[in-house]
Amino acid sequence: MTTSLLATLRHALRGAFETAGFDPETVIVETSRRPELGQFQCNSAMQLAKTHRTKPRDIAERLVAALGAVPFITDLAIAGPGFVNFNLTDEFLAVRANDMAGDARLGFPKVEAPAKVVIDYGGPNVAKPMHVGHLRASIIGEALKRIMRFRGHDVVGDVHLGDWGLPIGMLIHELSLRQPGLPYFDAAKTEGFPEESPVTIDDLEEMYPAAVSRCRENDDDMQAARRKTAELQNGRPGYIALWRHFMQTSRASQAGDFDRLGVSFDLWRGESDVADLVQPLVRDLQARGIAEVDQGAILIRFKPAEDDGSEEEGEGDEEELTPLILVTSDGTVTYAATDLATIQDRVARLSPDLSLYVVDSRQGLHFRQVFEAAQRAGLNDGMGMEHIGFGTVNGPDGKPLKTRSGGVPRLGDLLDQANEEAGKRLAEHRLGLEFGEAERADIAHKVGLAAIKFADLNHQRTANYAFDLANFTRFEGKTGPYLLYTVVRLNSVLAKGGGVPADARFTAFSTQVERDLLIRIATLPEVLKRVEERRAPNVLCDFAYDLAQQINAFYHEVPVNQEPDPGRRAHLTLLVDVSARALTLVLELLGIEVPARM
RNA sequence: GCGCCCGUAGCUCAAUUGGAUAGAGCACCGGCCUUCUAAGCCGGUGGUUGCAGGUUCAAGCCCUGCCGGGCGCGCCA
Numbered sequence: 001m002t003t004s005l006l007a008t009l010r011h012a013l014r015g016a017f018e019t020a021g022f023d024p025e026t027v028i029v030e031t032s033r034r035p036e037l038g039q040f041q042c043n044s045a046m047q048l049a050k051t052h053r054t055k056p057r058d059i060a061e062r063l064v065a066a067l068g069a070v071p072f073i074t075d076l077a078i079a080g081p082g083f084v085n086f087n088l089t090d091e092f093l094a095v096r097a098n099d100m101a102g103d104a105r106l107g108f109p110k111v112e113a114p115a116k117v118v119i120d121y122g123g124p125n126v127a128k129p130m131h132v133g134h135l136r137a138s139i140i141g142e143a144l145k146r147i148m149r150f151r152g153h154d155v156v157g158d159v160h161l162g163d164w165g166l167p168i169g170m171l172i173h174e175l176s177l178r179q180p181g182l183p184y185f186d187a188a189k190t191e192g193f194p195e196e197s198p199v200t201i202d203d204l205e206e207m208y209p210a211a212v213s214r215c216r217e218n219d220d221d222m223q224a225a226r227r228k229t230a231e232l233q234n235g236r237p238g239y240i241a242l243w244r245h246f247m248q249t250s251r252a253s254q255a256g257d258f259d260r261l262g263v264s265f266d267l268w269r270g271e272s273d274v275a276d277l278v279q280p281l282v283r284d285l286q287a288r289g290i291a292e293v294d295q296g297a298i299l300i301r302f303k304p305a306e307d308d309g310s311e312e313e314g315e316g317d318e319e320e321l322t323p324l325i326l327v328t329s330d331g332t333v334t335y336a337a338t339d340l341a342t343i344q345d346r347v348a349r350l351s352p353d354l355s356l357y358v359v360d361s362r363q364g365l366h367f368r369q370v371f372e373a374a375q376r377a378g379l380n381d382g383m384g385m386e387h388i389g390f391g392t393v394n395g396p397d398g399k400p401l402k403t404r405s406g407g408v409p410r411l412g413d414l415l416d417q418a419n420e421e422a423g424k425r426l427a428e429h430r431l432g433l434e435f436g437e438a439e440r441a442d443i444a445h446k447v448g449l450a451a452i453k454f455a456d457l458n459h460q461r462t463a464n465y466a467f468d469l470a471n472f473t474r475f476e477g478k479t480g481p482y483l484l485y486t487v488v489r490l491n492s493v494l495a496k497g498g499g500v501p502a503d504a505r506f507t508a509f510s511t512q513v514e515r516d517l518l519i520r521i522a523t524l525p526e527v528l529k530r531v532e533e534r535r536a537p538n539v540l541c542d543f544a545y546d547l548a549q550q551i552n553a554f555y556h557e558v559p560v561n562q563e564p565d566p567g568r569r570a571h572l573t574l575l576v577d578v579s580a581r582a583l584t585l586v587l588e589l590l591g592i593e594v595p596a597r598m
Numbered sequence: 599g600c601g602c603c604c605g606u607a608g609c610u611c612a613a614u615u616g617g618a619u620a621g622a623g624c625a626c627c628g629g630c631c632u633u634c635u636a637a638g639c640c641g642g643u644g645g646u647u648g649c650a651g652g653u654u655c656a657a658g659c660c661c662u663g664c665c666g667g668g669c670g671c672g673c674c675a
Contacts, residue, residue, distance in 0.1 A: 034618065043617060046655070056655075080618050081655070125675075166674060212674095271675095297673050321671095328673040335675055362669055364602060391603075392668085399668090429637060459611070462603060464668070466610070475637035477623040478611085485637050493634050530614065542612065545622080549639095556630090556639045576634095598635090 002109045005096055005522035006030070012070045013042060020066035022048055022059070031523055038075060038085030039519055045082035056082030088519070090509045097506040097518050101578050106585065108525050110152025117155045118346055119145050121358035122258065122265065125162035126250045127171055127204040130257045130411040132401050132467070133360065136390045139456050141358035142263045142591045143537040144388070150589055151528055156350060159258075160342070161270030163247055165335055167208070169229025171246060172239055173221060174211035175199070176228075184238035191237065197245035201253045204246060223330075230331040233275065247272075257411050262449065262591055274341035278333050281341050281379075282326050290377050296329030300373045324369040339370045340379060347381045354384040356535070361389030361462060388535050391464035393456075401467050418448035421473040422481070429475065432598060443595045448473065450480030450592045457590055458541040478545050483587060486548040487594050489555065490580040497561040497569075500577045504570035513554040514575060520550055521582040528589075537590065544586045551579050 003011075006029060014024035026048055032041045045063060049056035060082040067073055067084070072092035077085050100107040121141020124130050141157065149155045175198070176185050182198055183189055199207070215222040232239040251268070258264065282298055285291035291300050302321035326337035346352060357367060367387035374380045395401040403409045423444035426432055432440050455472040459465040475481045494500065509515045527543045530536070560576055563569040584594055 030614070033614090037618090041618090046617070049655075083618065123675095162675065294672080299672065323672050325673045330673085332673085334673075361603065363675085365670060366675090368602095389603085394668095425637080431635085431637080460604095463611090464604075468610075471610070471624075474624075477637095479623085479637090481637065482623095485635080489635055489638085496634050527614080534615080538612080539614075542614090542622090549622095552638060553640090555634080559634065561634045598637090 002099070002103070002105075002107050004107075004109055004525035005519070006526050007109075008096075009040065012073070013067070016063065016066035016070060017044075019069070020062045022052075022063070030526075031519060032085060034079075034085075035516065037079055037083075038077065039087045039515065040085070042084040042086075045084060049082065060084050088515075090515070093509060093515060093518060094506040096522065097575075097578070100518075100522065101504075101506065101574055106521070106524075106578065106582060108150075108528075114152045114154055115353040116350065117148055117153050118158055118350060118352045118355045119148075119155060119358060120158050120160045120356065121145075122159040122263065123162060123359060124159070124250075124254045124257075125167060126246050127167065127208045128162075128250075129205050130254060131408045132393045132411065132414060133408070134257075134411055135414065135452070136393060136456055137358050137360070138258065138261055138263045139453050139591060140388070140390055140461060140537060141356075142261075143457055143540075143589065144356065144358065144532075144535060146589045146591060147528055147531055147537070147540065150585075151532055156267060156352070157265045158267040158269055159254075159265040161247075161251075161254075161268065161272075162335070163243075164233070164271035164275060164333070164338060166225060166229050166332060167212075168232060168243055168246065169227075169332070170211040170215050170225040171204070171207060172228045172232065172242055173225040174207050174214065175242070178207075182242075184242040186238060187236070189238055193238065193241035197249050198242075199245065199249060201249050204250055226328070226330045226332055233278075233331075233333050243272075260412070260415055260449075262593060269342075271335065271338040271342070274338060274345045275333075277341040277345055278337050281344060282333075282337060285326070285377055288377070290373070291326060294323070297325050298327040299323040299325045300369075300376075302369070302372060321365070321369050321372060324373055336366065336370060336373075339366075340374055340377070343370075343374045343383070343385070344379045347379065347383055351381070352383050354386070355380075356386050356388050358388045358390070361391055363387070364389055386535075388461070390461045391459075393467045394464050396466060396468065398466065414452070415448070417469055418452050418473060419444055420448075421469055422448035422451060425473055425475055425481070426598070435597075443598045446593050446595045447481050447484060447598070450484050450587075452480070453590065453592050454480030454483065454541060454544075457537040460538055461536055480592060483544055483548050483583065483592070484594055484598065486551055487580055487583050487587065488596075488598050490551065490576050490583070492597070493555075493560055493576050494573065494580065497573055497576075500573050501570045504574040506574055507567055507571045510568075511558060513550065513557050514572075517547075517550045517554050517575065517579060520547055521578065524582065524586070540586060540590060544583065544590065547579075547583055547586065551583065554579070 009029050010027055013027045013029055017024045017027055026044050028044045029040060029042050032038050042063065045056040045060040048059045052059065057078065060078045063084055064076045064078060067076055067086065072089050073086050074089050075087040079085055119141050122134065122138050124134055145155050145157045179198065183193055215225050228239065232243060282291060286298065291298050301323045324336050325334050327333055346355060364387060371385045374385065392400045401409055426444060426447065432443055451472040472479060473481065475485065527540060531539045558572060560572040563572055587594055
């Protein structure tokens with residue numbers, strides 16, 4: 001079992017703390033905020049000063065005295081009120097570096113207690129083309145999945161299709177008006193429906209908005225759609241057959257979109273998969289007095305829980321949530337009920353420790369209600385449930401992104417634009433002119449996607465952000481393309497230098513950039529830990545960018561392939577190799593693919 | 599009315615959940631290509647962190663009250 005560099009340091013400091021008579025639990029060690037003062041800093045003295053009622057400076061002196069005994073720590077110094085700064089010896093750094101180079105995971109440890117985690121993301125709806133709204137859910141969910149998996153957790157990605165609610169009823173109704181002669185609408189017919197779908201994906205995408213506006217404008221149509229939804233949910237054969245066609249048709253299109261996005265799922269489950277669980281669940285909830293009938297609907301009320309003595313987390317914040325409707329007065333099952341059934345189903349099938357829902361922040365209330373309800377009914381069986389909300393993607397006007405005609409931009413169109421923009425930039429810079437047509441197209445695709453993904457992930461998850469394609473596809477600055485460029489350039493150095501010699505070893509570090517670069521890479525485990533804890537991919541984006549900048553600084557300062565001494569050249573080549581592997585790994589964790597050349 | 603999110607450089611965004619001098623990128627100014635991809639590197643200008651109090655060795659971050667913006671709040675998902 002490997003340990004991270006910082007964990008090793010922490011361990012060493014613990015020992016020193018003990019000999020100095022301080023609580024080893026108070027060890028704080030991190031890479032320096034002020035690199036010119038040292039590689040690492042320990043800020044424990046300020047904390048300890050409180051409990052020991054002494055000056056932080058005195059504590060710092062005692063710490064330094066004890067730390068002096070640690071063989072691989074050097075250049076100990078106290079600064080400011082009691083910050084302790086220090087460096088690692090080059091010998092120690094070389095040993096660590098060689099370990100990293102020789103390991104497929106670059107020496108990055110896995111968590112000691114892996115959890116079983118389901119990540120629910122993507123969430124496309126039947127018949128609705130995927131749009132900008134699905135972009136963040138897909139990109140963020142995919143990144144979290146990869147990061148947690150790399151950390152060693154057992155992660156299952158579930159697309160969780162929206163394939164069972166009123167929208168389907170509206171579609172059925174719409175089609176029944178357009179083509180009433182179809183066999184699906186014959187209530188007497190129970191089997192032998194056509195194999196071939198009566199609609200194409202284009203039909204569906206055209207029909208859906210038409211159906212919605214029809215139902216919105218005319219109450220009779222809405223009633224009819226509700227009725228048909230309830231009938232579908234009660235198993236009317238013709239509607240079931242029709243629904244299967246809708247589902248298969250749109251699923252093929254969704255799979256295509258996800259494929260282009262580089263997003264994949266372990267499970268393609270949906271609301272309809274738990275349809276059979278809903279009725280028994282609702283009955284059970286009613287029987288147990290958790291759900292009740294009110295004005296014809298079945299719902300769960302969240303009265304302020306009368307104190308049973310167990311819960312005493314701030315009495316004032318037990319505020320009243322609005323009721324959660326499970327079944328509407330006309331018998332339609334809502335997505336709240338489906339979500340509860342899904343929790344039950346997940347626990348039964350996978351018994352996860354944690355379920356993450358990567359869904360738009362605007363659904364925050366819904367999830368609070370659902371989680372609370374699941375908790376009360378004991379459906380989650382100890383499984384943690386967490387809504388990973390995210391902000392909207394806005395246009396230049398600060399409002400949710402719209403097309404010129406005012407509609408919601410399609411995901412496919414957005415990707416096309418990014419692709420085109422990336423292609424234009426490549427041409428402007430006269431890059432890849434000697435490559436074939438197909439490779440140029442592939443590069444443009446990867447660059448465009450990297451641009452969009454990095455820009456999305458780089459923003460704080462909970463905040464809204466402005467979608468500015470020209471900005472994202474820029475090749476300068478903190479962008480996806482810059483990161484790709486950095487990796488590709490390193491790989492080019494390796495190729496030109498004939499690769500890493502078999503006997504290459506880190507021997508001695510001679511420039512500051514070399515040390516800084518390696519130390520930076522070695523801190524990735526702590527970064528990933530923070531990313532996971534905060535569910536914040538933007539923290540990893542920050543790391544990726546800092547790393548790329550350090551790589552480029554190194555690139556300029558140290559011309560690897562011109563180094564005359566073979567030993568040093570091997571050492572440098574190895575550093576290039578480790579750097580390229582590290583940055584490639586980080587990009588991979590973000591869901592960003594690197595072209596072989598560009 | 600209640601609840602959630604946001605307010606940081608001209609613009610777009612960070613800030614290791616309370617640590618040192620609030621950082622990047624665009625934009626602007628000045629350097630660096632006969633040398634591994636200049637999509638790069640090095641340096642510079644730019645700030646009362648929305649406002650006012652409070653908590654402490656230390657506040658962009660925590661507490662209180664305002665101001666401004668976004669979103670949500672029983673039969674849509």
